Amino acid sequence: MAATLTSAEPAAAAMPFGSVDPGTVSQFRLNQVVAPGGAAGMDAAVEAVEKTGAVKNVDVSTVLNTGGNTGIAGLCHDTGLSASLKPSGYCWKAADDRSSNWNATEGGWTPQGLSLPYSDSGPATDGQWKGVPAYAATWHHATDMGNPDPAKRHGDEYARLSLVSTKSGTPNYHNLLLVQPSVKADGTGDFRVVPGNHVDGVVWYGDRAFVANGRYLQVYDLRHIWKLNKQDKEVGITGTTSSGLWHNYAVPMVAMYRTTTGSAACTVTAGTTPCLNSLSLDRTGGQDALVSAEYKKDAAGGRVVRWPLDATTKLPQGHASAAYSSPVWSMQGAATDGTNWYMAGTCPTGAGGGTAEDPYSCIHKAQANTAPHVMTAAPVYTQNLGYSWSTDRLWGINERINSTAGRRVVFSVNTP
Numbered sequence: 001m002a003a004t005l006t007s008a009e010p011a012a013a014a015m016p017f018g019s020v021d022p023g024t025v026s027q028f029r030l031n032q033v034v035a036p037g038g039a040a041g042m043d044a045a046v047e048a049v050e051k052t053g054a055v056k057n058v059d060v061s062t063v064l065n066t067g068g069n070t071g072i073a074g075l076c077h078d079t080g081l082s083a084s085l086k087p088s089g090y091c092w093k094a095a096d097d098r099s100s101n102w103n104a105t106e107g108g109w110t111p112q113g114l115s116l117p118y119s120d121s122g123p124a125t126d127g128q129w130k131g132v133p134a135y136a137a138t139w140h141h142a143t144d145m146g147n148p149d150p151a152k153r154h155g156d157e158y159a160r161l162s163l164v165s166t167k168s169g170t171p172n173y174h175n176l177l178l179v180q181p182s183v184k185a186d187g188t189g190d191f192r193v194v195p196g197n198h199v200d201g202v203v204w205y206g207d208r209a210f211v212a213n214g215r216y217l218q219v220y221d222l223r224h225i226w227k228l229n230k231q232d233k234e235v236g237i238t239g240t241t242s243s244g245l246w247h248n249y250a251v252p253m254v255a256m257y258r259t260t261t262g263s264a265a266c267t268v269t270a271g272t273t274p275c276l277n278s279l280s281l282d283r284t285g286g287q288d289a290l291v292s293a294e295y296k297k298d299a300a301g302g303r304v305v306r307w308p309l310d311a312t313t314k315l316p317q318g319h320a321s322a323a324y325s326s327p328v329w330s331m332q333g334a335a336t337d338g339t340n341w342y343m344a345g346t347c348p349t350g351a352g353g354g355t356a357e358d359p360y361s362c363i364h365k366a367q368a369n370t371a372p373h374v375m376t377a378a379p380v381y382t383q384n385l386g387y388s389w390s391t392d393r394l395w396g397i398n399e400r401i402n403s404t405a406g407r408r409v410v411f412s413v414n415t416p
Contacts, residue, residue, distance in 0.1 A: 015327035017341055017366040020303060027272035028305060028320035030217055034256035042254040045181035046224055048189030049252070054242035055226035060207075063174050063225060063249065064132050064165040069093050071164075071171035077407050080353055080360035080377030089411035090164075090171045097406030107143030107157065111408060113202030113211065114138075114384045114397035118281050120206025120288075120314045126390050135410065137162045137397060138199035138211060139175075158235075159197040161209060161220065161251060164410075171410075176225060177247040178211070178218075179235070190237050193245075194218065194253055201279030201333070201384045203290055206314060209251070212276035212292060215266035217307075217316065219255035226250045257316060268294040269301035269325070277332075278384045282306060284338030290316065293326070293334035293343070302331040304341065328364050328372060333385040335394065337415060341366050342375070342394055344382040352377045358400065358407065365415075375416070379409055388412070 035041045050057055072091040081087035091097060092111075099108035115136050119125045127133060138161055143154040164173040178199070179191040201212035209220040228250060232243035244250045259266050259273045266275040277295040281288065288309045294302035305323040307316050326334070328345035335342050347353075347362035351374045354360040361382040366372030379398035386395045393412040400407035 015300065016369050016371050017327065017343075018325050018369055020323035020325055024272060025305075025320050025323045028259065028274055028323065030257040030259060030307060030316045030318050031261065032255065032257050032318070034253070042181060042252070045183050045189060046221070046252050046254065048183045048187065049181050049191060049226070049237065050189070050224070052189050052237055052240060052242075054237045054240045055228060055250075058225050058227050058249075060163065060222050060225065061130055061132070063163050063176070064129060064134055064167075066174075068172050068174040069096070071173065073170045075409050075411060077379070077409055079379045079409060079411060081379070081411060081413055082376040085376055085413035085416065087411055087413045089409050090166065091406070091409055092171075094406065097408050098403045100401050100403040101142035101155075102144065102146035102401065102403070104144040104147065107141055107154065108401070108403075109139040109141050109160070110399050110401065111137050111139050111397055112199050112383050112399060113279060114395060114410060115202045115204040115209075115279075115281070115386050116388055116395060117204045118206070118283070120208075124283055124389065126388050133166045135164050135166075135395070136202055136204045136209065137164065137410070138202045140198050156196050156198045158193040158245060159199040160247065161199075161202070161211075174249055175247055177235070177244040177250040178220065179244065179250045179252055181252045188237075191235070191244075191250065191252065193235050200277045201292070203279050203281045203386075205281065205288075205309070208314065210279060210290060212279040214275055214277070215258045215260045215273065217257040217276055217290075218253050219315065220251050221254045222251065224252055226252070255315065257318075268296050269299075269303065274303050274305050274323070277302070278334060280333070280335040280384065280386045282336050282338070283389055284336070287311065289321065291334060291336065293331055295330065295332060297330055298346075300327045300329050302326050302328070304334045304343070324368060332361070332381070332383045333396065335385040335387045337387050337389070337392070339367060340415070341368065341372075342385055342387070342415070343372065344378060344385055344396060347374065347377065354380060361398070363394070363396070363413075376413065379411065380407055387415075
């Protein structure tokens with residue numbers, strides 16, 4: 001979420017990861033604002049795009065098994081992760097590792113969300129897509145974000161989803177541009193980038209990718225990955241030609257929800273319209289649920305909210321079932337194994353380590369209504385977390401910008 005240095009959390013605050021009042025939780029809503037079905041819905045727009053002949057519909061397996069970008073096996077940067085937790089992971093290719101949104105001409109990509117593939121039916125499995133070990137990550141693009149004149153900064157211009165295969169032991173991945181399909185006045189299909197998309201978090205659930213974006217929850221349909229036929233800056237379809245910011249693939253948004261009504265902004269730490277600043281999956285309690293977390297810079301109180309998924313539609317039921325107020329400062333991600341909660345954020349004074357320029361993040365562990373403790377230091381600006389029930393390991397991603405040497409990793413650790 002944040003790419004600026006944060007203050008250290010005060011030591012020994014001993015505040016609990018406490019339950020939010022049920023009366024408040026009952027008012028948390030995910031209100032659907034873009035629907036998948038119907039003549040005017042996204043299903044019709046997706047169909048119209050595919051009828052143009054400008055895109056070729058391919059499946060996830062095709063994307064995972066056809067080359068693409070090559071990353072690095074292993075943790076190629078210092079991470080701060082405790083050796084006792086047996087850390088492992090991967091790095092991106094150099095251009096993605098070093099990409100900087102401070103670049104004034106080309107801009108840069110910043111990673112945010114991370115998810116293993118989770119089954120949405122049958123046996124509860126994770127970490128593999130049809131036998132291929134895989135994960136997904138979200139990135140947002142921005143330009144000249146270091147400019148002292150805010151008017152010249154261009155944030156959240158567009159976003160992408162990386163589908164990564166680690167079948168060979170080395171990460172290979174394709175980047176899919178996130179787009180919104182539409183039907184033009186003449187009845188033909190088109191698409192555009194989803195505007196203002198920070199892609200704070202992602203959960204890969206069956207054939208869908210749920211993406212958190214502040215007050216919005218977006219749903220992308222991985223049954224409709226579009227192979228584009230021209231590598232060009234333009235986004236959309238002209239005749240039988242498709243292109244999307246030099247991407248080989250695009251994937252359409254088919255539904256969207258928001259925690260607010262109208263144009264109102266979401267609010268962190270208080271009120272009844274929580275912000276979705278990270279996303280993970282909870283498979284416990286007999287009903288799968290999305291878990292969102294709020295980011296509050298240099299402060300505690302961000303809320304972790306559980307949003308149940310409908311067992312039939314695999315979409316949000318629209319209401320929250322539980323929430324907690326976190327004592328972790330600058331919380332960037334949260335996940336649960338059903339008993340323990342794990343939160344990425346600022347380290348307490350005296351913990352963590354790193355350097356003054358690059359202080360490590362910390363992963364905090366707590367059970368509901370108990371005070372958290374630091375489980376381990378973690379890579380600088382660790383973002384989303386996700387739990388694997390197949391391996392009992394916690395996964396994470398960090399966003400640190402370093403245009404010279406890079407500092408970004410995808411990691412996993414045991415959970416003691």
